[in-house]
Amino acid sequence: MGRDRAPLEIDVPATCECLSLVHEATRRAALAEGFDPSAADEIAVAVGEAMTNVVEHAYRGEPGHSVRLRFLPGPEVLRIELEHRGAAPTSLPAGVDLGRLARERRRGGLGVHLMRRLMDHVVHEESAVGVGCWVLERNRPGSRPPES
């Protein structure tokens, strides 16, 4: 996939079983776009978090749904969209207090935080027709030094 190629779009069943498929497809797409292996791994983990959010929260684990995954290479950023028809997140936490979550024996609440830490831009967009979409962007190498 080069910078002048058309977007790649695939439909994936919205199940946790498909997480490894989405991870690998994303990692390969990021590598093909010129990201180094570490950055490609980080992008793949972030997209996996968005996919997990759709499966577990938008569709609440119900079977029979799908996610449309789009890779949109631009000159400055790689944009990845995960479109779904499930429930929108009620809020996106600005950050997490790990100590508090641990004291409360919580096991969740890290996914959005992790997406934001690994990507340069993360939002959830909603259209008027009940379609939700996670949008994740990572600047291309040289556009901005990756966070360490």
Add this chain to the structure above:
Amino acid sequence: MPDLQVATRRAAEVVVVEPKGFINAHTVAEFEGVLNALVEAGDVRIVISGAHLSYVASAGFGAIMGLIEEARAGGGDIRVAALTGTVAHIFRVLGFDRLCRTFETEEEAVLSFGGN
């Protein structure tokens, strides 16, 4: 080969948990089940060796987060060793290095329990 295999072994009074593969929302039940069983059995001195992990998603870190205070309340701890690459990077960016003691090697992590 399965997506995740979780082996355990004892080193003195410490249990070393060695997951191989990747931990995400699909595979986390296997990892979490092992940790739960250890804590419930009172084996609360736990070292997780990350040497053979290709990646860990938030579900895997959540499993540690949900049990670490339980282990500490029982007089133990969950410590992490031998993280590499993306796993080590994600551990840091999530802030887990402030929640959980980490060591370069499994041996150092096991020995750290000698003085708690």
